[in-house]
Amino acid sequence: MNTNLLLGGIFGAVAVTAVGSYAGYNTYVEASKPRFAEVIESKPVTETYYTSREECYDEVVQHQSEVKDQNKLAGTIIGAVIGGVIGKQVGGGNGKKLATAAGAAAGGYAGNKVQGNMQQKDVYTTTERRCNTVQDPQQRVTGYSVSYTLNGEKGTVIMDHEPGATIPVQDDGQLVLSKPTTETL
Template sequence: MVKGIVVGAVAVTALAAGGVGYKVMTKPVFAEVVAAKEVKETVKTPREECEDVAVQHQAPVKDEHRIAGTVVGAVAGGLLGSAIGGGTGKKVATVAGAAAGGYAGNRVQKNLQEKDVQTTTERRCKTVYDTSVKHLGYDVTYRLDGRQDVVRMAFDPGQQIPVKDGKLVLDPPAKN
């Protein structure tokens, strides 16, 4: 019986060692690619864009209180008013004409001053963004030894990833 136990133990040990040896001998050469998704990044690059623009500004006013327009208007209004009527009515018409003419002359000079413009050229700049798409690689889902995992690769590996000594070979294939 002892002889049977010893022979049995030797047989089990040999079979176990043979199984381990078989497993070592049959290490996978490729990992199965389940999915490969391209990874991109949108990049915005700022740059300055400038242009020269014609701009109108009101010219500097020399007679702020519009005295010249008021005086010229008052004189013209007074002359027109004195041509109307006679006696006391003539004096009233002259004074009224001078007042109305002074106001009208002031308004005319104001409108002329507002329309008196100078044109200059100004440089106007703004920031604009150029967009581009940068390729980052591929997120590859693979299956190896019954486990599933993800790795980022620089290229699309196709349907398999080579395996050497139990590790993925992530270098691109040599070009012929």
């Protein structure tokens, strides 16, 4: 038998065995890689935003009535007349004149003050509509904070959707974080 032929056969058999073993090993390694990471917990990540709205209510408001007699002449005159009449009842002679003048002065002062108090209390009420802009807080989900285990190690990622019980793993060991899209033709 030819030695070269024998060596070629042995070398060929070893090469075929090596290639087959390597292919089998790769198949074993690929089969042993995890296809999914197990989800431990998924929490929504939210942000707060505000919406405006107008809030209105009716308010009862008191207003001072318009004063027609700014100088309070009517009260002063009426008070002076009444004070003079009362003062005239007191005393006699020149004392009567003095009492009448003092009564008129005191009555005029009192009448002026009485009219002023009455004018201050002369109010009217109206109902006025008041409105304010109110900011209402709102919440919206912007993603999910997902805790997972992969090959016995724990990790956390932010995803744009809720993953369910598992997260797919690519052949290179990276998690598939985006939601798969479905195309329709």
